Amino acid sequence: MDDKIEFRQFTKDILTDLDKSQKYCLSYIRIGKLPFLKISI
Structure with missing residues (x-):
């Protein structure tokens, strides 16, 4: 895609x-077409 x-x-x-x-x-959750970024260090 x-x-x-x-x-x-x-x-x-x-x-x-x-x-x-x-x-x-690095991980992300897709809600609709908006990618939500979650970075943990």
Whole structure:
């Protein structure tokens, strides 16, 4: 799906700003067509 590709690009841009040395857990919940991002470090 196109929305998943857009979501991955969206998360990729966010993760780029995070410190690479830190471990992170990425998960998301889709409500309608809005991806909700939840990052725990």
